[in-house]
Structure formats: C-alpha cells, structure tokens
Amino acid sequence: MDSQPEPKDSQPKPKDSQPEPKDSQLEPVIYICGDCRKEIPVKPGDAVQCRECGYRILYKKRTSRIIQYEAR
Amino acid sequence: MSETASLNMQDIPQGQLPEHIELQRARVFCKADAPVHTEDVEYSGAYAAVGFDNSLQVDDFRRDFRVEIKNLSMDDIEFDMIGIDASLANAFRRILIAEVPTMAIEKVLIVNNTSVMADEILSHRLGLLPIEADPRLFDFLSENDTPNERNTIVFKMEVHCKKRGPRLTVKSDQLKWLPNGSELLMESPNPSTKPRSFTSFSCSQASLPQISGRPIGMKHLDIIITQLGPGQSIELEAHAVKGTGKVHAKWSPVGTTWYRMLPEVKLLKEVRGNDAEKLVKKCPRKVFDVEDVGHAMKKAVVSRPRDCTLCRECISGAGEENIALRRVRDHFIFTVESTGALPAEVLFTEAVKILEEKCERVISELS
Ligand code: SF4
Ligand SMILES: [Zn+2]
Numbered sequence: 357m358d359s360q361p362e363p364k365d366s367q368p369k370p371k372d373s374q375p376e377p378k379d380s381q382l383e384p385v386i387y388i389c390g391d392c393r394k395e396i397p398v399k400p401g402d403a404v405q406c407r408e409c410g411y412r413i414l415y416k417k418r419t420s421r422i423i424q425y426e427a428r
Numbered sequence: 429m430s431e432t433a434s435l436n437m438q439d440i441p442q443g444q445l446p447e448h449i450e451l452q453r454a455r456v457f458c459k460a461d462a463p464v465h466t467e468d469v470e471y472s473g474a475y476a477a478v479g480f481d482n483s484l485q486v487d488d489f490r491r492d493f494r495v496e497i498k499n500l501s502m503d504d505i506e507f508d509m510i511g512i513d514a515s516l517a518n519a520f521r522r523i524l525i526a527e528v529p530t531m532a533i534e535k536v537l538i539v540n541n542t543s544v545m546a547d548e549i550l551s552h553r554l555g556l557l558p559i560e561a562d563p564r565l566f567d568f569l570s571e572n573d574t575p576n577e578r579n580t581i582v583f584k585m586e587v588h589c590k591k592r593g594p595r596l597t598v599k600s601d602q603l604k605w606l607p608n609g610s611e612l613l614m615e616s617p618n619p620s621t622k623p624r625s626f627t628s629f630s631c632s633q634a635s636l637p638q639i640s641g642r643p644i645g646m647k648h649l650d651i652i653i654t655q656l657g658p659g660q661s662i663e664l665e666a667h668a669v670k671g672t673g674k675v676h677a678k679w680s681p682v683g684t685t686w687y688r689m690l691p692e693v694k695l696l697k698e699v700r701g702n703d704a705e706k707l708v709k710k711c712p713r714k715v716f717d718v719e720d721v722g723h724a725m726k727k728a729v730v731s732r733p734r735d736c737t738l739c740r741e742c743i744s745g746a747g748e749e750n751i752a753l754r755r756v757r758d759h760f761i762f763t764v765e766s767t768g769a770l771p772a773e774v775l776f777t778e779a780v781k782i783l784e785e786k787c788e789r790v791i792s793e794l795s
Contacts, residue, residue: 393659418540422612425536425547427555427666428676 387414443479451754453482455692458753460743468514468757484513497773498761505772508690509760517687517760523779526674529563530681530769531581532556535667537612537626542660550654554666555678557600558647558767561668563681564778565638569669575609575627577636581644581668582606582627589656596656601649603666607634612665627667647768681775683765689755691736695728697750704728707751710742734761 384397391411398404398414405412445453452465453475469475472483492511499506509517536551543550561581569579583603589596609629616623633639656662673680693715699707707728708716717731736753743751764772 418542421615422537422539423547425538425551427533427536427551427678 386417388417389413390415443481445475445478445480449475449478454757455754456689456757458738458740458743458755460740460748463755500773503766503768503772504764505776506761506763509687509762511758512760513758514760517762519783520762520776520779521685521687523782524682524685524764524775525680527672527782528681528775528778529568529670529672530679530767531559531561531563531566531668531670532676532678533559533583533666533668534671535669537610537665537667539612539663539665541662541664543654543656543662544660545654550662550664553653554603555676557603557651557653558769559644559668560642560647560768561644562638562642563670563769565636566670568671575667575669577609577629577631577633579669580609580627581633582610583666583668584611584664585666586661586663587656588661589658591659593658595658598653598656598662599649600646600651600653602653603646605644606665607632607639607644609633610665610667626665681767681769682772683767685762685764687760687762689757690759690761691733691738692752692754692756693730693733693736693742694752694754695730695750696752699728699747699750701726703747707742707747711736712739712741713737716742 384399384402387396387398388394389396389406389409389411390413392406392409394406394408395417396406396408396414404414406414444450451457453469456466457464469482472481474482476482489511494508494510496508496510497505498508533554536547536554538547538551541547541550545553559581566581567579569575573579582605584606585598585602585604587596587598587602609627610625612626613623614626634643654662671679704716704718704726708714708718713732713735715730715732715736716728718726719729721727738753738755740753743753762776764776766772766775770778
C-alpha cells in the first residue's frame with residue numbers, strides 16, 4: 357500500500373482568485389516566531405527577525421486549506 | 429513387517445483399525461524432541477487393506493460434528509470445535525482475521541494541527557481506533573462512489589489546550605459522531621457555485637431505523653490519541669468506511685483469533701510416591717495431581733489435561749517413558765477476541781457465512 361500522505365486538495369485554487377500582484381506586494385505575510393510564538397507580519401524588505409524578542413527564526417503558518425490524509 | 433503381522437491378528441474385527449494405527453490416525457504424538465504423525469491421512473482408501481473406510485461422509489460429519497462453548501464474555505469466546513479438519517478450522521481463522529469486514533477511519537481531513545504529532549502519524553493512530561458500528565448495515569465505498577449515509581461514518585474532533593495550563597491528553601472520546609455527515613466545505617473552483625461538503629448524506633444516520641437504537645461511537649472512550657501542550661490545538665474530521673483486514677489490519681474485527689488442538693496427557697505407567705510428587709512439581713500448568721491410594725501410598729493422576737501447553741517439561745529427563753503427550757487431531761479449542769464492532773460469537777457466524785459464499789461461488793463456477 358502506498359503509505360505516502362496525499363495532501364490532495366479538492367480543487368487547486370485558481371490563480372485569479374487572489375488579487376495579483378500589486379496588492380500582494382503590500383499585503384504582509386504572517387510568520388510565527390520560533391521562540392516566543394508571536395505572529396509577525398513581514399513585508400518585502402523587512403528584517404527576518406521577531407519584533408518582540410529579536411529571534412531570527414520565523415516559521416511559515418500552516419495552510420488554511422484542509423489537508424486530506426489516508427489513515428494508514 | 430511387524431505391523432503387517434499385527435494387521436492379520438484374529439482379535440481385531442474387520443472394519444476397525446488396530447489400536448496403534450488408530451492412535452496414529454487420530455492423534456499427533458508429542459515426543460521429547462519433536463512431534464510425530466503430524467500429517468493427516470486424507471486418502472479415503474488409505475486403510476483399505478484392513479477393511480477400514482477412511483472416506484469422509486457428509487452424514488458422518490453431520491452426526492459427529494460438535495461445538496461446545498466453554499467461555500463467553502462481551503468480546504471474547506472460547507469454544508471447542510470437534511470433528512473438523514484442520515484445513516477448515518484454519519480457514520475460519522484466516523477469514524476472521526482478514527475477511528470479516530468492519531468500519532474503520534480511512535480518510536482524515538485535517539483543518540489544523542499544532543500538536544507535536546505529525547498529521548500522518550495522527551491519521552494513522554485514528555485509523556486504528558475500533559468503532560462501535562455494525563458493519564452489516566453499511567456498504568463498501570468503491571472508488572467512484574460518493575460518500576453517503578450508507579457507506580461513511582463521519583467523526584469530528586476539535587480540541588484545544590488552554591494557554592498557561594497543564595498538558596491535555598486527547599482520548600478517543602473527543603471524536604464526536606456527525607450523523608448528518610461532513611461539516612467541512614470543499615473549495616469550489618468558481619466562487620459563484622454553492623460549496624459542497626465532503627459527503628452527500630441524504631438523511632441523518634441517526635434516523636436510519638437500524639442505527640437509531642444504537643448510536644455509533646468509539647468502542648473504547650479511553651484510548652490515548654495524542655497529547656497537547658499549552659496553546660496547541662487539533663481540528664479535524666475523520667471519515668470511516670467499511671473494509672477488510674486483508675487490505676489493512678485496522679479493519680480486522682479481531683484482536684486475534686487462534687486455535688489449538690486438545691492436549692491429551694496419558695500416564696502409561698503408574699507413577700507413585702516420590703516420583704508422583706516430583707511430577708506434580710515439574711508441570712508449570714498444574715496438569716497433574718497426587719491422589720491417595722491408601723496404605724500411605726500416593727499416585728499421580730492427570731486432572732487438567734486441557735491446561736497443558738505441551739511444554740514437554742514432564743517428558744524431559746527421568747520418567748520420560750511414563751508419559752504420553754498427544755493432541756487430538758480433530759478437536760480444536762478456538763478462541764476469538766473481538767475488537768468490539770460485533771460480539772465474538774457473531775463474528776464467527778459471519779466467518780462461516782463468508783466461507784459458505786465462497787463455496788457457493790466455486791460450485792456455480794463449476795456447474
Ligand atoms: S507438557 Fe508441560 S504443561 Fe503439559 S503436562 Fe507436561 S509439563 Fe505439564
Ligand atoms: Zn519572538
């Protein structure tokens with residue numbers, strides 16, 4: 357049996373459902389601080405660093421989509 | 429040639445086997461080094477020379493076959509099947525393990541999981557949870573089917589561990605049955621169409637007559653799934669479908685099921701006095717007892733042969749020749765341990781039905 361998880365989505369999100377690309381330039385991406393777990397908005401050109409504690413490792417947030425796994 | 433000579437003895441009636449041959453036919457001998465006469469004599473004419481008919485007749489089988497239930501509890505059964513061939517006993521065992529269907533979680537839709545346990549591991553653990561639902565009320569979900577109330581059971585789990593609190597142990601009671609099907613919505617390709625959920629139930633499962641009396645849930649509510657640290661949470665939906673153990677062990681309806689042949693312990697010579705005491709001590713299963721025979725004499729008797737595990741402790745060392753360890757070839761002590769979807773005795777009858785179906789298929793193929 358194929359034990360690979362298959363994070364298959366129902367349908368891939370079409371590109372044009374998000375405003376592209378000018379607005380997304382301004383939209384900050386939220387990261388999570390690896391130390392204090394605070395959510396940090398990061399814009400292009402910002403330092404990759406937590407504003408609260410100065411920790412330099414930031415994590416991407418989990419996708420908002422539902423991920424489907426086979427329970428095997 | 430000595431055996432041939434014994435076959436011609438006048439005191440043995442025709443149509444009956446001489447005692448030692450009959451023993452070889454009906455028993456497996458457990459010698460100190462290895463068992464002997466382990467093979468079944470199947471050929472109907474094997475003993476034709478002494479006029480003994482070794483064929484298996486359906487009427488004889490009907491007359492001689494017996495089932496004796498020794499022990500029956502909620503999930504376990506122990507019974508004796510007497511007068512059946514090992515091949516059939518083994519067929520039932522294999523069908524029980526691999527072919528009697530149950531319901532088990534197969535798809536896990538994870539919305540959020542911030543626990544330390546990876547999504548795949550969590551899904552795998554969910555799959556192994558026994559579900560209390562009668563699989564006979566459900567259909568198999570094949571690849572092109574849409575999940576509906578006849579083939580899918582949906583559970584939801586939403587747990588969150590409070591910040592600055594103690595760790596939270598997530599147990600199987602956190603999985604809540606959703607009789608109306610999935611509450612999660614699929615992302616639709618164009619935003620104008622109404623989003624569909626992951627299942628299409630036409631009615632609530634709780635309203636189905638066979639289910640309404642016995643709500644579906646987890647068989648055990650205290651199985652630990654994972655632990656959450658402060659601030660962590662899990663949100664998911666688990667879809668259970670019908671399947672069989674040959675696809676994945678999570679669908680096996682039994683923890684395990686096994687049989688053993690009935691042990692037969694015989695004292696060939698009388699074991700008396702000190703030797704009797706020694707023999708009683710030797711046996712770890714307390715098969716032997718000491719009996720007073722008067723005149724301050726004691727002798728060993730076999731009182732619990734059924735408990736014998738054939739460890740052969742009693743036939744190692746001195747006194748070996750006094751004891752015969754055998755197994756009754758057509759007497760099987762069968763044990764079924766159900767994981768809970770169906771009672772153990774129902775599982776066995778289901779296994780019998782499956783074998784029956786298989787036989788019917790063979791017959792119709794041949795005719
Ligand atoms: S084989 Fe083992 S369990 Fe059986 S009677 Fe002998 S000592 Fe006891
Ligand atoms: Zn920080």
